[in-house]
Amino acid sequence: MKHLTLVSLAAALVLAGCTSMAPNYEQPALPVAGDWPEGSAYAESDGAAASTLRVADIAWHEFILDENLRxxxxxxxxxxxxxRVAALNIDRARAQYRIQRADSFPSIGISGSGTSQRLPADLNASGExxxxxxxxxxxxVSAYELDLFGRVRSLNEDALQRYLATEESRKTVQISLVAEVANAxxxxxxxxxxxQLAERTLESQRNSYALTRRSHELGVASMLELRQAQxxxxxxxxxxxxxxxQIAQDKNALVLLVGGPLSDALLPQSQKDDRVTLTQLDAGVPSEVLLxxxxxxxxxxxxxxxxANIGAARAAFFxxxxxxxSAGTxxxxxxxxxxxGSGTWSFMPQLYLPIFEGGRNRANLEVSQVDRDIAQARYEKAIQSAFREVADSLAQRGTLDExxxxxxxxxxxxxxxxxxxxxxxxxxxxxxxxxLDAERSLYAAQQDLISLRLVKNSNQVTLYKALGGGWNESSEPIAER
Known part of the structure; x- marks a missing residue:
């Protein structure tokens, strides 16, 4: 038992002193401009906008003003x-991280066994x-790896970062959900x-048609005029x-997003311009917002x-x-x-040194390096896409009032x-x-005005989403702290 204690202590000391062979991580430079685009399509910033909170610091229930929408x-x-799936993915990734992290500790177990064997006389030394x-x-302790070159530690870091990534994925889903519900x-x-406009127009045109038909019956209006009114x-x-x-489909879409039935009392009868969401949003500085x-x-x-996975691939060469x-009786x-006098013990260290793997380890290292390059390209693409989303929303906002x-x-x-x-x-x-032409033009202009007001209201929601509204640095998961 004393030998086992010394071995466990030595293993813990070696593990504590090991270092990872993963390359030092450096955050890539921003692959976008340091400022938002400027030009005739963009509104000039003023003091009022600069005095507002950054969007990432505005919670969704502060951004949304309409009580029913809240x-x-x-x-x-x-x-x-x-x-819900995004939240369950976090639980799954957390469990996977714990499984991987368990490799950092020795597996200690208690065992007990009993065997009975009968030997015939010709196989027994006594002749009976x-x-x-x-x-x-x-x-x-069973097959506990001394992590001399950081292979296990690198795998732990890989699992940890993937777990933390799922938490960020859940935040993205939540922000998108808030924006989708608001837009719906x-x-x-x-x-x-x-x-409502179509119903008012229908009632007005029916009255006009009735007058025209009466005029036609009196011989004042022609059949052409009657058909034109019709x-x-x-x-x-x-x-x-x-x-x-379309309204029925809009309700169905909203019910799907909510995940359950909705009371008619909660549904809007108009857009409620400037009373649904905040209208003043500060875009901030790209480097602060996008990251x-x-x-x-x-x-x-x-x-x-x-x-981190590169470190595990490098450690496979060593x-x-x-x-x-084990110790027992x-x-x-x-x-x-x-x-x-019944005590027993055994100690079986094993050393594995790769000599010839047919190029497997080198290929694994190349794969991990390419995976890192792919991940960096995706990271830079995510920043570029985010920059464009914000820039497009700002360009739209800059001309909407006009x-x-x-x-x-x-x-x-x-x-x-x-x-x-x-x-x-x-x-x-x-x-x-x-x-007839004048009435059609008026009706079309009124419909276009409703559509344009929707574009303006939706622009606020889109800009809030593009700027990552609702999340700040204090909302990091506990495992990261």
Missing amino acids: TIVSMALENNRDL AGITRQYNAGIG YLTLGSDQERL TLVESARVDVARFTS RRPDVVEAERLLQAAN PRISLTA SSSALSGLFEG QLDAQNALVEASADRQSLSDARYRQGVDSYLNV
Whole structure:
């Protein structure tokens, strides 16, 4: 037993002093510009924007202002199956890390055995047939590897970084889920507005059609004018049916995201401009924003894992020492198993030195190095993609106010044109074809205005997601601290 204690102590000291053969990790330089793009498409920053919180420091329940949407997002975070799978992946990766980490410690077990054997007379030294019995009990260490060259440590680091990457993946899924729910909510509100506009237009056109038909019966309006008025009615009917179907699909999409049924009281009847989410978002500095996005952090974790795996591949070229030891008692009678003088022990160190592997170790090292290069390329691509997402959102935000001003002016001008065309027609100055064209133009301009308002509202959500909203440095998993 004393020998086993000394061996275990020596193994622990050797393990504590070993170092990894993995190359020193250095964070790659940002493969994007140090500032966001500038130009006519981008809004100039002002003092108000600079004074706002960085998006990564704004929690989703602070970003979302609408109480109904907050309730829906909370339900989605609790019930959404994609997010549930992401959370279960974390549990799975954590268990895998613990399995790998167990290789850093010796496996100690207690064993007991008993054997009985009958030997015939011609095989027994005494010349007589007999039965022999042997009982053993002991405690031992089985094939414990002394990690002299850091192979086990490198594998542990690889498993740890992959586990931490799954946590970042869950954050990405959650941010995406919040954005998808918010966009689905806004889309439903937008389609509700479109349906309401189509219903108002249908009612107005039916009244106009009734007047035209009466005029036709009196011989004032021609059959052409009657049919022209009917085209507006049927067109509005088509839109009412189409938007009714679209609203049902919007509700189905929202229910899927939430992962359960939704009360009609929670559903929007309009977009509620500037009252659903925060409108002032500070883009910050690219190097600070992009490196904090969960998907970028996940890519870097996987890069660190690939870097650690190189250490394990390098260590495979060097000797591997494992220890197997046991101590206990042995006796021919069960009653004498723990009597004095029955103690036994064994110590079996094993050394394995690779001499010829047919190029396997070198190929494994090349694979690990290529995997590291692939992981670095994916990390850089993640940063570049994130930069583009933010830049696109900023470019869209920079021109949306101008587009909305122009669209509002277009709606007003189209409404005046429709009113004037109708008056000229009733005075017999103009044909009904001009009235028809003016009413179609007004209806199209109003529908485009609803769509443009949806683009602006969704832009806030997209920018919040692109900037990695809702996560900060204090939210790292416990295993990393």
